[in-house]
Every structure is written in structure tokens, then in C-alpha cells.
Amino acid sequence: MDIIRRSSATATFRSLRQKDWEKISFLNSSNATRNIGIIAHIDAGKTTTTERMLYYSGYTRRIGDVDDGSTVTDFLPAERARGITIQSAAITFNWPPVQGEKGSKDIPSSSRAPGTPRSQTPHLVNLIDTPGHADFTFEVLRSLRILDGAVCILDGVAGVEAQTEKVWTQANNYRIPKIIYVNKLDRDGAAFGRTVKEVGVRLHGWPALCQIPWWKDGKGKLIGVGDVVNLRALSWEEGGDGKVIKSLNLTDVDDAFAKEIKKARVALIEILSEHDDEMVEKFLEYDEDHLAIPGNDLTESLRRCVLQNPQRIIPVFTGASFRNLGVQPLLDAVLDLLPSPEERPDPEISMGVTHSRLNELLAGRLALTSSPQSSKSGKQKTSPTKTQKTLPVVSNLQACALAFKVVNDPRRGVLVYVRVYSGSIDRNAALYNTNLSITERAPKLLRMYASDAVEVDSIAAGHIGVIVGLKYARTGDTLIVYSGANPKSGPPAPLNTLQLRPISVPPPVFFTSVEPNSLSEEKLVSDTLGLLLREDPSLNVSIDSESGQTHLAGMGELHLEIARDRLINDFKARATTGKIEIGYREAILSSSPQITEDVNREVAGKHSRASCTVSVSPLDGTEPRVIEEDDDSTHTSLQVESNDLIIHHPTYTRSGLKLSPDSANLPEHLPLPSIVTALRTGISAALSRGPTHGFSMHSTLVEVHLDPAQIHADSTPAAISTAVRLATQKAVKSAAAERGTVLMEPVMLVAISVNEADIGGVAHDISAARGGQVLSLDGEISSPVSPSATLTTSTSTFPTLHTVKEDFPPIDPRKIYTPPDPFASTDGGEDDDLIGTGSAQRRIVARVPLREMVGYLKHLRSLTGGRGTFVMSVEGFERMSAQRQKAVLKELGGGEGW
Numbered sequence: 001m002d003i004i005r006r007s008s009a010t011a012t013f014r015s016l017r018q019k020d021w022e023k024i025s026f027l028n029s030s031n032a033t034r035n036i037g038i039i040a041h042i043d044a045g046k047t048t049t050t051e052r053m054l055y056y057s058g059y060t061r062r063i064g065d066v067d068d069g070s071t072v073t074d075f076l077p078a079e080r081a082r083g084i085t086i087q088s089a090a091i092t093f094n095w096p097p098v099q100g101e102k103g104s105k106d107i108p109s110s111s112r113a114p115g116t117p118r119s120q121t122p123h124l125v126n127l128i129d130t131p132g133h134a135d136f137t138f139e140v141l142r143s144l145r146i147l148d149g150a151v152c153i154l155d156g157v158a159g160v161e162a163q164t165e166k167v168w169t170q171a172n173n174y175r176i177p178k179i180i181y182v183n184k185l186d187r188d189g190a191a192f193g194r195t196v197k198e199v200g201v202r203l204h205g206w207p208a209l210c211q212i213p214w215w216k217d218g219k220g221k222l223i224g225v226g227d228v229v230n231l232r233a234l235s236w237e238e239g240g241d242g243k244v245i246k247s248l249n250l251t252d253v254d255d256a257f258a259k260e261i262k263k264a265r266v267a268l269i270e271i272l273s274e275h276d277d278e279m280v281e282k283f284l285e286y287d288e289d290h291l292a293i294p295g296n297d298l299t300e301s302l303r304r305c306v307l308q309n310p311q312r313i314i315p316v317f318t319g320a321s322f323r324n325l326g327v328q329p330l331l332d333a334v335l336d337l338l339p340s341p342e343e344r345p346d347p348e349i350s351m352g353v354t355h356s357r358l359n360e361l362l363a364g365r366l367a368l369t370s371s372p373q374s375s376k377s378g379k380q381k382t383s384p385t386k387t388q389k390t391l392p393v394v395s396n397l398q399a400c401a402l403a404f405k406v407v408n409d410p411r412r413g414v415l416v417y418v419r420v421y422s423g424s425i426d427r428n429a430a431l432y433n434t435n436l437s438i439t440e441r442a443p444k445l446l447r448m449y450a451s452d453a454v455e456v457d458s459i460a461a462g463h464i465g466v467i468v469g470l471k472y473a474r475t476g477d478t479l480i481v482y483s484g485a486n487p488k489s490g491p492p493a494p495l496n497t498l499q500l501r502p503i504s505v506p507p508p509v510f511f512t513s514v515e516p517n518s519l520s521e522e523k524l525v526s527d528t529l530g531l532l533l534r535e536d537p538s539l540n541v542s543i544d545s546e547s548g549q550t551h552l553a554g555m556g557e558l559h560l561e562i563a564r565d566r567l568i569n570d571f572k573a574r575a576t577t578g579k580i581e582i583g584y585r586e587a588i589l590s591s592s593p594q595i596t597e598d599v600n601r602e603v604a605g606k607h608s609r610a611s612c613t614v615s616v617s618p619l620d621g622t623e624p625r626v627i628e629e630d631d632d633s634t635h636t637s638l639q640v641e642s643n644d645l646i647i648h649h650p651t652y653t654r655s656g657l658k659l660s661p662d663s664a665n666l667p668e669h670l671p672l673p674s675i676v677t678a679l680r681t682g683i684s685a686a687l688s689r690g691p692t693h694g695f696s697m698h699s700t701l702v703e704v705h706l707d708p709a710q711i712h713a714d715s716t717p718a719a720i721s722t723a724v725r726l727a728t729q730k731a732v733k734s735a736a737a738e739r740g741t742v743l744m745e746p747v748m749l750v751a752i753s754v755n756e757a758d759i760g761g762v763a764h765d766i767s768a769a770r771g772g773q774v775l776s777l778d779g780e781i782s783s784p785v786s787p788s789a790t791l792t793t794s795t796s797t798f799p800t801l802h803t804v805k806e807d808f809p810p811i812d813p814r815k816i817y818t819p820p821d822p823f824a825s826t827d828g829g830e831d832d833d834l835i836g837t838g839s840a841q842r843r844i845v846a847r848v849p850l851r852e853m854v855g856y857l858k859h860l861r862s863l864t865g866g867r868g869t870f871v872m873s874v875e876g877f878e879r880m881s882a883q884r885q886k887a888v889l890k891e892l893g894g895g896e897g898w
């Protein structure tokens with residue numbers, strides 16, 4: 001029997017000083033780095049597992065506990081109070097632990113002996129802990145896009161839950177290699193086998209069991225795991241901190257367990273051979289002896305399979321983090337099986353209408369292809385390639401990074417977490433923000449260990465770090481360093497529009513009012529709201545032009561509750577917030593004539609004037625959302641939330657060139673891009689309040705006809721915004737006077753998991769009592785979206801529910817090997833049948849108006865004896881019937897608006 005001590009015994013990671021860090025230079029190489037996320041259903045044990053990772057890697061001296069609020073990663077007061085993770089915490093540690101302090105000779109070498117796994121040499125792990133609650137899906141998404149790999153934690157009692165499926169699908173969309181950790185196997189009712197079969201059926205991949213649970217005498221007490229890859233058993237001392245692991249040969253464990261490990265080994269080789277030719281060769285090389293192939297060959301084969309796209313093999317590990325059992329081998333698996341930044345696909349970029357890949361750009365091989373878009377006339381046009389001739393020197397592009405998270409730290413100020421994709425960001429570098437078109441300096445750079453930090457001089461490609469001192473950068477912004485750029489005007493076009501993997505922000509569906517308690521509080525409240533928006537772009541702040549009231553809108557009730565908590569408890573803003581309500585939208589039904597509005601007035605002692613001509617018309621949901629354009633187009637199209645905006649500038653190209661020497665000039669201080677920004681601001685304000693009920697406008701096409709003669713030498717952006725706002729308001733009113741407006745309501749795509757016995761009652765309740773439309777039972781979409789529905793915004797965050805079948809053919813659970821479950825009431829065969837037919841647990845997918853889903857969890861629980869769960873995301877907005885509209889208006893106060 002061997003004792004394995006894969007945890008820090010002497011030095012803590014934190015105790016390494018800056019100069020020691022520099023000495024461990026291999027840790028800075030990106031192939032010794034893992035940027036990993038932990039994804040799972042709420043309460044599966046992400047935070048509990050992360051705390052153990054920090055402890056075993058030597059970063060913490062005691063294990064934090066979710067239940068007594070002492071964890072490192074859930075560090076927001078609101079998170080600690082609720083025991084859930086709200087904000088992704090990015091933390092860095094190394095694994096296996098660096099044992100030497102002060103850069104001594106104890107620091108191991110980076111070189112790996114042939115035939116040994118990667119986990120034998122120290123790596124730098126950047127771990128992103130993502131929230132599990134559905135309201136924070138956006139938070140999960142923006143973390144996902146910077147990850148190179150993910151560990152998906154499952155609750156071994158509950159199995160694969162609805163939220164897990166959703167996040168898994170999202171991770172598939174980003175092509176993120178994943179491994180699974182089945183947690184909580186110490187609990188009564190733990191069902192490893194059933195969970196593994198659910199992985200196959202619901203996550204559409206073949207589970208490759210790298211470990212199986214070791215139950216004492218085959219009964220329900222978990223004492224360790226069987227290591228299928230290395231043919232050994234690992235045990236942890238009961239009640240200990242888990243640092244010491246005993247490794248036993250198969251001859252030293254009871255026969256039944258040894259036999260099961262061998263059975264699992266055969267199954268593992270079989271499944272790998274189906275997906276990896278090299279494994280077939282190994283199998284033949286070792287005379288078709290499943291037990292003779294060395295463990296490291298299996299690890300290499302697993303790695304190749306995990307990196308395949310699409311990923312069909314899902315390595316499975318197991319344990320009980322709360323009992324300090326199973327976490328170190330999981331960390332080894334992160335290094336052994338998940339990719340380094342260098343092994344990831346070239347990141348997607350966009351520059352204006354061009355879509356390409358970052359390394360293509362850097363290598364000067366930019367393929368300038370536009371995303372397929374159609375014109376309003378429906379005609380397809382081939383993509384332009386003209387930008388090539390104007391492409392500036394790319395070798396001056398010294399760094400390209402994505403700000404994936406902004407956090408206001410009470411001690412350090414605003415922290416901007418970045419993932420660097422190329423080059424390196426050095427201290428004091430001038431960062432050009434391509435979303436905001438501004439340059440900011442990066443005065444201080446940090447590497448974060450949850451709430452602790454080490455200052456560094458630079459953050460290199462492949463790494464995650466923090467920039468302190470940026471005043472404007474927001475979550476989701478792309479930051480570039482371009483040598484020789486003028487700090488005012490930024491890098492040359494089109495590099496100044498370079499964006500890394502942009503994600504679309506779903507429309508907020510709930511809102512609340514925020515009222516400062518006194519005039520003197522107004523500034524703090526507005527600054528704090530500004531900061532909340534920098535942190536979380538899925539929040540939205542608007543000011544009702546009539547009542548002057550501030551509205552804070554978000555994705556869900558919990559989302560807004562947390563924002564409210566942050567505002568009042570964390571930032572100590574003195575404000576009163578209203579009830580959380582559904583954010584309906586208002587739409588016009590007919591078009592307006594062209595309306596011109598002149599502004600000619602004194603503002604702050606300065607004379608300013610501008611005119612604008614605007615018309616509006618309804619979008620009926622069948623119109624394409626974006627019209628094709630290139631730098632030579634004589635219009636600019638933009639989207640203002642769910643409304644389209646087209647600015648016609650017949651005498652100028654989109655890039656600001658005058659088409660004929662005879663056409664009127666634009667004033668020098670107002671180039672076309674500044675005018676477009678001013679127009680957008682004014683139109684956005686006008687559309688934030690509908691003419692009849694005061695809800696913001698939806699499905700409106702606003703067309704501005706820009707005549708340079710209307711922009712004068714004394715015009716200002718503010719005057720242009722005001723003129724266009726007034727003109728749009730008048731145009732909307734005129735359209736509403738013709739045929740009125742209609743209310744639109746958010747409609748959710750809902751996935752409900754229930755037991756077989758409850759399916760009829762729940763489906764009936766959805767369609768009869770809640771006006772929902774059942775789309776599928778068990779993931780089979782019976783009918784697409786209702787043809788009568790006016791869905792003008794499709795924002796579903798799990799659209800692949802519709803495509804799962806074609807991407808991944810169904811997996812027959814009878815073909816998945818699993819060891820017996822100690823708590824199983826039926827034998828394995830019957831259980832297989834249950835899972836295969838979906839009789840064990842059924843899933844209903846439906847479209848339901850959000851209004852009918854408020855308080856649904858409680859109702860579902862009562863319908864299903866507490867067993868039903870559901871997830872939902874916004875699918876779009878739909879016009880309401882006259883009857884529903886009447887009911888809603890009555891509820892809101894007699895149809896007089898608010």
C-alpha cells in the first residue's frame with residue numbers, strides 16, 4: 001500500500017513572492033496553464049469542491065464551509081448570506097502544489113518524463129466558479145466563452161438536472177471540452193450508475209468511467225474510489241481533511257471490488273477504441289489484453305477523445321467533496337485531460353461586418369467573410385473583400401484581451417478581469433477599448449486568488465489576470481494594445497472595431513423602480529447603478545421621460561433582488577426600490593409619415609441647432625433583423641434593443657466618405673460616426689417609453705433621413721439627439737393615433753423535469769391553466785414555434801434543445817457500463833429500461849408566457865410532491881391577445897398606464 005500526498009505539505013502557494021513567481025517561469029508558459037470553469041446545477045457542490053481544491057493546493061490553511069459562510073470563492077455578502085454563488089470568482093492556484101518557498105531548488109522542473117501524466121508536473125490553474133441559478137445564465141455564458149475546459153459537477157443523488165443540461169448545451173456551443181465529477185456519493189440514495197446513464201441519455205455523450213465508487217462491503221458507505229485507468233483503489237481516511245490518500249493494488253482489496261474495477265477497465269478500453277484509432281493499436285500491441293495497457297496510454301487516449309469536436313466521450317470521476325474524498329484525482333484529471341490555451345481553436349473575432357479568427361488576422365491571412373445576412377429585399381449578396389487593401393499593420397497589435405468580468409472590490413476598487421488572447425498586457429500599457437472607442441492606461445496588474453492578490457508586471461497570452469484602475473471598461477469589452485496609436489483616435493480602422501467573441505445580451509424581462517431617498521443621494525445612486533451596469537451588462541437602467549423615475553431591469557426576480565441588495569447593502573446607497581414587475585413592451589401597428597423636428601436653442605449660454613427627419617413603421621417579426629452593408633453603403637443599420645434603426649445618408653458612405661464633390665459637407669467637428677452615435681442616443685430615449693402604456697417600444701423600425709444641410713456649424717451631438725428624440729416621439733404618436741398600440745409579453749422556453757406519474761398533470765396545467773404550448777415530451781420537439789406567434793426577438797439560451805437530435809444521435813443506456821448502485825431498488829437491467837424510455841424521469845419542454853411562470857416553482861412542487869424542477873429562458877416577446885392585454889392592464893391599474 002502506498003500513501004499519496006498530493007497536497008501542499010509545507011509552503012502555501014500564497015507565500016511565494018513575486019520574484020519566486022518569476023523563477024517558476026514554466027508556470028507562465030501557456031501549455032502549463034489550464035483555464036477551467038466549474039459548471040453545474042445549483043447546489044451540486046461547486047463551491048464545496050472549489051474550497052477543497054484551494055486547500056489541497058496549499059492556497060488556504062483551512063477548508064471553507066458553504067453552510068457557515070466562510071468560503072473563499074463566494075465572497076459577496078449576498079452570496080454568503082444565501083449560500084449560493086452569484087458572481088463568477090476567478091481564482092488562480094497551482095497543481096500539483098509548488099513545495100518550495102523563495103524559489104529554492106525544491107521548485108520542480110517543468111519537464112515531464114516520458115510515459116508519465118501531465119499531472120506529475122506543476123501547472124497553473126485559473127478556475128472560474130460559475131453560478132448555477134438560472135437567473136445568472138448570462139454570467140455563466142460570459143464565463144464560458146473564456147474557458148478552455150470545464151468540470152461539470154453532478155449531484156449523485158439528483159442525477160443530471162435541468163440546469164445542468166442547459167449549461168452543458170451552452171458549453172457545447174462554445175466547443176468546450178468537459179469532464180464530469182459525480183459528487184455527494186456519501187448521501188443516502190446516491191446513485192452513481194443511474195447518474196452515469198443519465199449522462200449518456202441527457203448529455204448525449206458516451207460516459208467513460210475513469211473511476212467507480214468504492215462502497216464499504218458493497219453497501220452504501222463510500223470509502224474511496226476505484227481507479228479504472230491505473231488499476232488501483234484509492235481510499236481516504238474517514239473524518240480526515242483528505243490530504244492523505246491510500247493507494248492499494250487490486251490484490252489488496254476485496255475480490256468483488258477488484259473484479260468490478262477490471263470490468264470497468266474493459267468497458268473503458270472498449271468505448272475508447274470506438275472513438276480513437278490509437279487505442280485500437282495499443283489494444284493490439286498488448287495482445288488484446290484490456291488489463292495490460294499502461295494507464296498513461298489510457299490517459300492519452302482519453303485526452304485525444306476529450307479534445308475531439310464534437311466531444312462524444314465524457315470522462316467521469318467521482319467522490320464526495322464535503323467528506324474530503326475524491327478532489328485530488330479530479331485535479332489531476334483537469335491537467336491530464338483538459339486542454340491548455342495553446343490547444344484551443346483560434347478565437348473568433350469580428351471587425352465591423354467582417355468575421356474571422358484572431359490568428360488569421362495576426363498572421364496577415366485575414367479571410368474577410370461577412371456573416372450570411374440578407375438585405376431587406378431578401379436578396380443575398382456575396383461578402384465584400386475590400387477591407388483587405390485598407391488593413392493596417394497588424395504587427396503593431398501587441399495585445400488583444402477580453403474583459404470578462406468587472407467587480408467592485410471594497411478594498412481595491414474596480415477590478416477588471418481579463419483573458420489575454422494574444423501578446424501580453426504590460427503595466428501602464430495604453431488599452432484601446434474597441435466597444436467604447438476610448439483609450440485607458442492599465443496602471444496596475446494583478447493575479448487573483450479569490451479575495452487575495454499578487455501584483456504582476458504583465459499578463460501574457462493564455463492567462464487570466466486583473467487590471468486595476470480602469471474607469472470605463474465593462475464586462476464583455478475587447479481591449480487591444482496597438483503600438484504607435486494616437487491615444488485620442490485609437491488604432492487605425494478597421495482594427496479599432498476588433499471584437500472578440502461578442503455575445504448578445506438577452507432582453508431584461510423584469511424591472512423595478514429605484515428612487516433616491518433625497519436629492520443629495522442622487523449622485524451616489526446613479527454612480528452605483530453605473531457600476532452595477534459595468535459589472536453586469538444583463539442589467540439595464542432607463543429613466544422614464546415622463547415620471548423621471550429610474551427603472552432597473554434584469555433577467556429574473558432573483559437577479560434584480562441581488563442587484564437591489566448590492567445597491568443598498570453593499571454600496572450603501574440610500575434609495576427605495578419598488579415592486580419587481582414584468583417588463584412588457586409596446587408596439588405600433590401602422591406606419592407614420594416622415595416627421596421633421598427642428599431644435600434651435602441656447603444650452604448653457606451656447607447656441608445650438610439641428611434638424612432631423614424620421615419615420616417609423618412596425619416590424620412584423622418576419623423581417624430580417626439586420627441588413628447587409630459594407631463600408632461603401634449609404635445607410636447605417638443598428639439595433640436599439642428589439643427595434644431596428646436605419647440611418648440613410650445618401651450623400652455619404654458608411655465609412656464617412658462624401659460621394660460627390662457637390663454634396664453638402666458635414667461640419668468638421670461632427671463626422672458621420674459622431675452623428676450616428678447622437679442619433680442612436682436620441683432614438684433610444686424616445687423608444688424607452690411607448691405612447692399608450694409607457695412600456696418601452698418593441699418591433700419598431702425607425703428610419704432617419706440624414707441631410708447634411710440639416711446639420712449646421714453650430715450643431716452639437718446634444719442638439720441632434722434632442723431633435724431626433726422629439727421627431728421619433730412624434731412619429732410614434734402619429735402611428736399610434738392611426739391604429740393604436742399593442743402590448744407584447746415575454747414568452748419563456750421552459751424545460752420541466754418530473755416523474756412519470758406527474759407528467760399528465762403538469763402538462764395539462766401548463767397548457768390549460770397557464771396558456772402555454774407544450775413543445776415536447778422528453779426533448780422531442782413535437783412542433784416548432786407556433787406559426788401564429790409574433791416572435792421578434794429570439795434570445796433562447798438553450799436553442800440547441802431543437803438541434804440536439806441531429807447533432808447527437810440518441811445513446812442507448814443499455815450499452816453504457818455502470819457498476820451496481822447500493823441503494824438501487826431494481827436490478828441494473830430494469831433500471832436501464834426505465835432510463836431508456838424516459839419513464840424514470842420525464843421532461844416537458846413548453847413555451848409559456850412569463851406572467852404565468854411567476855411563483856411557478858411552488859406550484860410545481862405541490863403538483864409533484866416536491867420532486868419537479870424546471871429551468872427557463874426568454875424565447876422572445878409575443879403580441880398579447882385583447883383579452884390577456886385587458887387582464888394585464890387591469891392588474892396594473894385600470895388600463896391607464898403607470
Ligand SMILES: Nc1nc2c(ncn2[C@@H]2O[C@H](COP(=O)(O)OP(=O)(O)OP(=O)(O)O)[C@@H](O)[C@H]2O)c(=O)[nH]1
Pocket residue numbers: 040041042043044045046047048049066067083084085086130131132133183184185186187319320321322323
Ligand atoms: N453530503 C454532501 N453534501 C455536500 C457535498 N458537496 C456539497 N454538499 C452540500 O451541498 C450544499 C451545496 O453546496 P455548494 O458547494 O454551495 O453548491 P454550489 O454548486 O456551489 O451551489 P451554488 O453556489 O448555489 O451554485 C451545501 O450544503 C454543501 O455542504 C458532498 O459531497 N456531500
